[in-house]
Amino acid sequence: MPAMDMTNPAALPADWRDILALTKPRVMSLVVFTGLCGLLAVPQLPPVVIGFTAILCIALGAGACGALNQWYEADLDAKMRRTARRPLPDKRMDRQSALHFGVGLGAFSVLLMGVAANWLAAALLAASILFYVFVYTIWLKPRTPQNIVIGGAAGAFPPLIGWVAATGHFATLPVLLFAIVFLWTPPHFWALSLFVRSDYAAAGIPMLPVVAGVENTRRQIFLYTLPMALAAVAPWPLGLAGPIYGACAAILSFVFLVLAARVLANRTTDPAQMAAEKHLFAYSVFYLFALFTVLVVDRWLPW
């Protein structure tokens, strides 16, 4: 057998850890969690194995999105410090393998969802994968600073898919959960993009702070937080959640608003001094986990 060229990623089978890294496991955890909460918020739970499979399919679909995103953005990832060590820009894997893995995983997740749960949930899962890859990654992200706003819809699908997988139909509550994640995405990502904007600028991605400036981004963060807070509290007055959820959602959203106001009041353009932005970013992750947890607890505990 001739000696292999070890610097050529195509010559070496990819390590399983790199294949796993393609799926962006950290992003997947948030997607799985919101999907699980959408499923657990239903009036009548499905059999455990069907619920488990539905969440597995959401996770696999999210993994497919991560792999296809990394396949398409390998060149951009190589230019950003935060992403340069990923398997594709670091040349530990060849791009074609990532493409095959992403397409295969996506198709498998949709088919399994259709067989195990229902085909409406499978269609929603397929739509969310296609939306993330074609509308967000390929179309919007490299072209417009509103990429996060519209692209956020892809990340908002899981609670809706979880609900539909369990019930087979739409309802007001999962649509509100979709709206909460959709409106939460811009403040969450723009807070991050404020203190890593040099990375985005280096890669030529038109994130809002790069294109419209830091002050404008801070204003937009605050403006998006207002409807997000309203959507978060809305299930209570609409009778879709109890007072425990209403009180917790109001407190959590109020803290979010205070942190967003601190970001709005911040004047620095030096990422090292953007403590308010870093706090908001960290809190935004906690906020979504806490809000969805309270929704499920409020739904199932006999208060």
Added chain:
Amino acid sequence: MSPEDEVIRKRQRERARIMAWLLGAFVILLFFITVAKTGMNW
């Protein structure tokens, strides 16, 4: 076997082992999905 071949074989073995576990888990999952879908009670 050269060191390069050993690296390739090691990765192939690891991937084959993981694939076997995943396929086994998938078969078991399909069995339980079938049980749940057909409404069998046991």
